[in-house]
Amino acid sequence: NAKAVQAQANQSNVYSDVDGVVDDVTAHVGETFTGNPLQGGYVRIVNNTDMKVVVTVPENYSGTISKGSKVIVEFPDGNPSFEGVISFMGYSVGLTTRGFNAEIKVPKNMNLKPNQTAVVKILDYQAPNTIAIPLNTIQNDEGGKYVLVAASRNGSLVAEKKQVTIGRFSGDSVEVLSGLVPGDALVTEGFQDLLSGQLLSTSEK
Known part of the structure; x- marks a missing residue:
């Protein structure tokens, strides 16, 4: 019937759960497509509109750094630096890294690409008039x-x-x-x- 045909047609289309552009396609015509990179071909979607910098902070700073702490983010490849604040802090310490994740939102006007390297300087202490x-x-x-x-x-x-x-x-x-x-x-x-x-x-x- 028509519903079965439509359902079968829908299964031939691939939908992304995030907005963005196709950055890489490893699936080929005739291959089984699961969408799982570990099980064969995949399509990578990149969204450059809502980017963030993720940094691992050593656990000994857990008492001096918090959400809202000021940061300076610099890029070794020559991109302009920017000032921001920590927008998110992880709640657990990594077993191998002995640190916790912190995130900084990237301003909309930054021309950056995913997986670029950044240097993050975090203000963990200040003493006016010292x-x-x-x-x-x-x-x-x-x-x-x-x-x-x-x-x-x-x-x-x-x-x-x-x-x-x-x-x-x-x-x-x-x-x-x-x-x-x-x-x-x-x-x-x-x-x-x-x-x-x-x-x-x-x-x-």
Whole structure:
């Protein structure tokens, strides 16, 4: 009957459950088509209108990164970078990666292709008005960590030891949580051979 013929005709057509364009066809005329890449030929559909960047974040950042965290996404192939936020975070840690997935939505005007490589920089910590100093200026003694600053005494500059408590690291710099105040003149050269109270000399570069 007509319904049976129509049903049979419908089975000869292939429908995609997503919008997009055909990117690859491995099915050939006369072959059995299942739509499963593991069982033979298939048709790959690509949709470039709603793209996202997926990154695996190490599990030790699970307490400092959340949905809405700011990110910068860069592309090694020269495509423009963009700023965004994490739109989704996975709820489990991968057994092999020891990380969780995070997703960032790609702006509509980006000319990108699926499976491109991206570098994602995530803002996991910020401390407004913090004091950061070169890491190599930190020294240790029996009292803990300290730095030398230039202090004025009787019209002369002398080295003064200040015990410090440090916080987070960023490249070659370290955050100082306590021990220094804005305006302290940190000694950054020759400090290894200086003693507290020793006269300082300055030079212009």
